[in-house]
Amino acid sequence: MNRFEGKVVIVTGAAGGIGRAAALRFAAEGAAVVAVDLDTDGLAGTVAAVEAAGGTAHAVRADVTQSGDVEAYVQAAVDRFGGVDVLFNNAGVEGVVSPLEDYPEETFDTVMAVNVKGVWLGMRHVAAAMRARGGGAIVNASSGAGLRGTPELIAYGASKHAVIGMTETAAIELAPAGIRVNAVCPGPVDTRMLEAIAAGKFPEDPDLFLRRSDERNPMGRRGRPEEVVALVTFLASDDASYINGGWHTVDGGWAAG
Numbered sequence: 001m002n003r004f005e006g007k008v009v010i011v012t013g014a015a016g017g018i019g020r021a022a023a024l025r026f027a028a029e030g031a032a033v034v035a036v037d038l039d040t041d042g043l044a045g046t047v048a049a050v051e052a053a054g055g056t057a058h059a060v061r062a063d064v065t066q067s068g069d070v071e072a073y074v075q076a077a078v079d080r081f082g083g084v085d086v087l088f089n090n091a092g093v094e095g096v097v098s099p100l101e102d103y104p105e106e107t108f109d110t111v112m113a114v115n116v117k118g119v120w121l122g123m124r125h126v127a128a129a130m131r132a133r134g135g136g137a138i139v140n141a142s143s144g145a146g147l148r149g150t151p152e153l154i155a156y157g158a159s160k161h162a163v164i165g166m167t168e169t170a171a172i173e174l175a176p177a178g179i180r181v182n183a184v185c186p187g188p189v190d191t192r193m194l195e196a197i198a199a200g201k202f203p204e205d206p207d208l209f210l211r212r213s214d215e216r217n218p219m220g221r222r223g224r225p226e227e228v229v230a231l232v233t234f235l236a237s238d239d240a241s242y243i244n245g246g247w248h249t250v251d252g253g254w255a256a257g
Helices: 017-028 040-052 067-081 105-132 154-177 192-201 206-216 225-236
Strands: 008-012 032-037 056-061 086-089 136-141 179-186 247-250
Touching (some): 008 017, 008 067, 017 056, 017 086, 032 067, 056 067, 086 105, 086 225, 105 154, 105 179, 136 225, 154 179, 179 225, 225 247
Parallel strands (some): 008 032, 008 086, 032 056
């Protein structure tokens, strides 16, 4: 499939995990990818992987919590590739594992800045570039933690609930410009973030947390980044031309349990 031939796609949080998998998949389907992250080495690895597979990618180091940096990565896409058709707002942090009464205020602020403000700034700055192309698609990364309470992850859970609210509002506001906005809600996925949460939950035996998580999933396992990205690319493509303002799970049935 070449659903994104001639399209320009921005992926934030592209240095690894789901973001890197997204950059690879979009490029494999014909897109020119602007890969955004603070991790310079990780970005270099993503671009190298895309190019090794025959794709096109450009790295932009940016802090998604800073309006100037977000404006700069959008402008880089316009200057280098001529515009923006898709934004995958994927950058996110988990914070720490802690009861809410002990949760560090500074960490709470950081999580909300990256996971909420970063998503808002991405949509805010990319909208004009998409209007200039006659429309586009935005996919925001929420989480299964955005659908129900998540003990000891107060900031992360709150931030992912907020992403769903912003997605619904943006979908209504931007639809007249031909811009669709949707959110994906992954369950447990085999990434560095899940490993960090496991280490916070069960410091003496993180693998025990992962095993129990797998056992609670109706499919008996955690997801792979590529499985999340299959949904992301569908929602960003013309195959999803009438899908707007929704949140979509990719979790093996985790949220249904």
